[in-house]
Amino acid sequence: MASELVVRACPPFRVPGQDPAPAAAELEREALQFLDPPELERARAMMPLPRQDFLAARMAQRRFAAELLEVRAQDLTASYSCPQCGSGPGITHGRPGYALEGAPAPLLLSLSRAAGWTLLAAVTAPEPGQRLGVDVEDPLGLDFDGFDAVALTPAERRAVASLREDNLLRARARLWARKEAFLKMTGEGLRRPPETLDVLDRPGVTDLAAPASGLPDDLVAAVAVG
Numbered sequence: 470m471a472s473e474l475v476v477r478a479c480p481p482f483r484v485p486g487q488d489p490a491p492a493a494a495e496l497e498r499e500a501l502q503f504l505d506p507p508e509l510e511r512a513r514a515m516m517p518l519p520r521q522d523f524l525a526a527r528m529a530q531r532r533f534a535a536e537l538l539e540v541r542a543q544d545l546t547a548s549y550s551c552p553q554c555g556s557g558p559g560i561t562h563g564r565p566g567y568a569l570e571g572a573p574a575p576l577l578l579s580l581s582r583a584a585g586w587t588l589l590a591a592v593t594a595p596e597p598g599q600r601l602g603v604d605v606e607d608p609l610g611l612d613f614d615g616f617d618a619v620a621l622t623p624a625e626r627r628a629v630a631s632l633r634e635d636n637l638l639r640a641r642a643r644l645w646a647r648k649e650a651f652l653k654m655t656g657e658g659l660r661r662p663p664e665t666l667d668v669l670d671r672p673g674v675t676d677l678a679a680p681a682s683g684l685p686d687d688l689v690a691a692v693a694v695g
């Protein structure tokens with residue numbers, strides 16, 4: 470299989486104006502059938518709405534991986550990797566991945582959620598040592614004083630200094646999505662101070678624009694491959 474970057478946007482689980490109960494019941498049934506016990510255990514500790522978002526995203530990710538690997542969803546075992554806790558089938562947080570028949574599945578994966586949407590990215594048949602990160606952001610979530618000081622480098626702050634209102638929020642979100650995509654790619658996450666990571670022009674980091682990304686126009690996203 471040739472190596473390829475594949476991105477998929479999955480719409481919100483809850484549709485405004487529709488009774489969410491039947492879809493939630495179906496989701497719970499599917500999760501019990503397809504997800505692994507450690508994933509279900511993590512979900513059990515969550516409040517109902519975040520739990521549904523978590524389960525819907527994990528189901529979407531598992532189906533996405535199964536489709537790309539051309540196997541059945543139930544043949545995959547979640548096998549995450551956390552820089553602090555290690556990796557393997559018992560780990561369900563950190564960098565996503567699956568095992569297939571006891572061996573790591575040959576697929577890089579990354580996942581992000583914002584405004585109900587789940588964004589999935591994969592690299593099929595990856596090169597040894599290759600890494601992947603993806604992130605989606607809702608600009609409305611970054612409308613607070615102090616964001617630039619805690620999140621942006623001095624050069625990034627200068628780049629957004631003249632912007633106002635929507636343009637400012639979108640520029641912030643674009644930079645934040647690039648940072649989180651990069652930090653998921655390295656596996657560090659926000660343990661690395663984001664204001665020390667310049668992403669104005671970082672090799673390997675690419676913006677994912679709507680409509681090609683499959684996301685609505687009001688969300689912004691980025692992917693990092695390296």
Ligand SMILES: CC(C)(COP(=O)(O)OP(=O)(O)OC[C@H]1O[C@@H](n2cnc3c(N)ncnc32)[C@H](O)[C@@H]1OP(=O)(O)O)[C@@H](O)C(=O)NCCC(=O)NCCS
Nearest residue numbers: 553562563564565580581582604649653656657658659660
């Ligand atoms: C990675 C991170 C920046 C994403 O946070 P976020 O913006 O709230 O969430 P997003 O929806 O964009 O992404 C969530 C997904 O990121 C992925 N992810 C989490 N940590 C990751 C890491 N270290 N490397 C790569 N991907 C990671 C997971 O797929 C997670 O999905 P899940 O909820 O189904 O497990 C944040 O979770 C983080 O900094 N984590 C690392 C902190 C850490 O190492 N803690 C130690 C735990 S013991």
